[in-house]
Amino acid sequence: MIKKTYEEINAKIRAGEAVVVTAEEVISMVREQGVEETAAAVDVVTTGTFGPMCSSGAFFCLGHSKPRMKMSRVFLNGVEAYAGLAAVDAYLGATQIPETDPDNKNFPGEFNYGGGHVLEDLVAGKEVLLEATAYGTDCYPKKKLEKMVRLEDLPQATLYNPRNAYQNYNVAVNLSDRTLYTYMGILKPNMGNANYSTSGQLSPLFNDPLYRTIGMGTKIFLGGGVGYVSWQGTQHSPDALRGENGVPLTPAGTLAVIGDMKQMSSKWLRGVSFMGYGVSLMVGVGIPIPILDEEILKFTAVSDEEIFAPVVDYSESYPQGLGETIGQVSYAQLKSGEISVGDRLIPTAPLSSYRGARDIAILLKEWIQEGEFLLTRPVFTIPASSEKFNYKGAI
Amino acid sequence: MKQKMVLYFPSTTTEQPFTYYLIKDYNLMINILKANINPRKEGRAVVEISGDKKDYLAGLEYLQSRGVKIFPLEQEIVWQEDRCTHCGACVVICPAGALVLERPEMEVKFLGEKCIVCEHCIKACPSRAMEARY
Ligand code: SF4
Ligand code: SF4
Numbered sequence: 001m002i003k004k005t006y007e008e009i010n011a012k013i014r015a016g017e018a019v020v021v022t023a024e025e026v027i028s029m030v031r032e033q034g035v036e037e038t039a040a041a042v043d044v045v046t047t048g049t050f051g052p053m054c055s056s057g058a059f060f061c062l063g064h065s066k067p068r069m070k071m072s073r074v075f076l077n078g079v080e081a082y083a084g085l086a087a088v089d090a091y092l093g094a095t096q097i098p099e100t101d102p103d104n105k106n107f108p109g110e111f112n113y114g115g116g117h118v119l120e121d122l123v124a125g126k127e128v129l130l131e132a133t134a135y136g137t138d139c140y141p142k143k144k145l146e147k148m149v150r151l152e153d154l155p156q157a158t159l160y161n162p163r164n165a166y167q168n169y170n171v172a173v174n175l176s177d178r179t180l181y182t183y184m185g186i187l188k189p190n191m192g193n194a195n196y197s198t199s200g201q202l203s204p205l206f207n208d209p210l211y212r213t214i215g216m217g218t219k220i221f222l223g224g225g226v227g228y229v230s231w232q233g234t235q236h237s238p239d240a241l242r243g244e245n246g247v248p249l250t251p252a253g254t255l256a257v258i259g260d261m262k263q264m265s266s267k268w269l270r271g272v273s274f275m276g277y278g279v280s281l282m283v284g285v286g287i288p289i290p291i292l293d294e295e296i297l298k299f300t301a302v303s304d305e306e307i308f309a310p311v312v313d314y315s316e317s318y319p320q321g322l323g324e325t326i327g328q329v330s331y332a333q334l335k336s337g338e339i340s341v342g343d344r345l346i347p348t349a350p351l352s353s354y355r356g357a358r359d360i361a362i363l364l365k366e367w368i369q370e371g372e373f374l375l376t377r378p379v380f381t382i383p384a385s386s387e388k389f390n391y392k393g394a395i
Numbered sequence: 396m397k398q399k400m401v402l403y404f405p406s407t408t409t410e411q412p413f414t415y416y417l418i419k420d421y422n423l424m425i426n427i428l429k430a431n432i433n434p435r436k437e438g439r440a441v442v443e444i445s446g447d448k449k450d451y452l453a454g455l456e457y458l459q460s461r462g463v464k465i466f467p468l469e470q471e472i473v474w475q476e477d478r479c480t481h482c483g484a485c486v487v488i489c490p491a492g493a494l495v496l497e498r499p500e501m502e503v504k505f506l507g508e509k510c511i512v513c514e515h516c517i518k519a520c521p522s523r524a525m526e527a528r529y
Contacts, residue, residue, distance in 0.1 A: 195484070275519060336498070
C-alpha cells in the first residue's frame, strides 16, 4: 500500500525531488509499469483545461476619485459591470454585452465584444474606458466619471468564476433542418456536426472524479497565474450517473475558482464570440493532483477510451429541457474526428482547446518541478454526493 | 496554367459580361468559387482561371484594361496564429478542408492553398483568429 501525505509531497517539491507528470503522461506509465509502481514513483499529476467558461468574471475595486463617488452604474469599454456593491466596487461578468450591441436583432448576431473581451484586454495591459454615473450623496458627491484605466491602476482585480472546469459535458448535435447558433458553436442541420467541450483525459475533474483531493483552498493554475478553488461551482451535481471508474456519464461536478487577475495573462483568458449566442471567456485552469495513494493514481490514469459523454439534440431536447440523450460516445471517438450516432458518421469539433489543456498541464508541471508551487490540502473537499453537503468537516 | 485570384469590380464595371469574353475570346476556363456582384455596385469574385499561359496573361490584361482589379488569393484569408487557441471549432465549418485538426497533437493548421475564401470561418471562429484581407 502506497501512502503519501501532502507534507511529504511538498517536502519533495521544495527539495526539487518531486516526480511530476501530466495526466497524459501518466496513462502510458501505468500501462507500462502498472498502478503500484507508478503510484510509488509519481508524486503529482497535473491536469489542464482551456475552454469557454461562461460563468466567469471579476470583482474590481476601481479606486476612489476626488471628490468621492458611489458608483451606481459602471461601464468598462461600454460593457456594464454590476455596481450594486460598495462605492467603487463592481463585478464584470464574461457574457455581458454592451447596451448598444445589436444582439440577435439581425440573426445570427456577431457579438464581437463583451465582458470576456474586456477581461482579456485588461490582463493584456490595455487601457480600458471606465465610465461611471452616480446619484450623489453627502459622503459621495461626484456624479459622473470618465477615464482610461489599466489593470495595474486598479487597487484590486480578483477573478472570481462561479462555475468552471465542468466535469464532463454534452456533445451537441442538431436534429432539425435549420442551422443552429448555440453556445456549443454552430450546429449544422441534420447532424452535420457534433461539437464537444472538455479536454477529456487531461480535464481536472476527470482525473479526480470523486473529488478526493479537490476542494476549498486547492491551489491551481488559473488564467496563467496562481488561483484557488473556492467552493463547489454552480450546478455542481455529484449525483450524476457514473461508470465503474467513478467518471460521471453526464455533466456533473463544477468548481468555483478565484485568483488575482494581475498575475494572469491574455494567453489564458480569452474573450470569445459565439455567433447567434453571445460572448464568453476562455479560461485556462490547471489542477495538480497529489498522489496520496494507489486509488488516486488509478483515477489520474483514466484515458479518453474510458470517458463517455452524452449526445444531446440542441434543436429540441436541450432548449426545451427534456433531458433526452440520443447516444453516448467516448472522448477517444470524439477526438478521432468522427462519431457514430445510430447508423451515421458525424464529424466532430471541439470547442475546448486540447492543445491549450496540454500546455497548461505542462506549465503547471514545470512550476511544481521548479519548487515554487506547493500543493495545498483543501479545507474541505467539494461534495461527492448531495447528501454529504457538509462544509464544516475538514478532511 | 491555373490560378486562383480575387477580382474586384468597381461599380462602373459590374454590368459587363467578363466571363463570357474570357471564355470566348481568350479560350480560358473560369471557375467561380465565390461571387458577390450587384448591378451598379462594386463587386468581388473569387475565381480560378485556367488555360494556356499566353491566353491567361492576355485574359488578365483584358480584365485590367476594363478597370477590374486583380488581387492574389493568398492575401485573402489570414490565420492569425497568435489569436488562434487551437480550439478546433472551425474544422467542421470549413467546407474546403483548409482548417484541419492534426492528430494526435490536436493542433489546428491552416492550409491556405485549399482555402476557397468562403469566409465561413471568420464569424465562426470564437477568437476571431481568421481575417479577410484584400
Ligand atoms: S476556431 Fe479560430 S481559434 Fe479555434 S482553432 Fe479555428 S482558427 Fe483557431
Ligand atoms: S474562408 Fe472558407 S475555405 Fe477558407 S479557411 Fe475559411 S472556411 Fe475554410
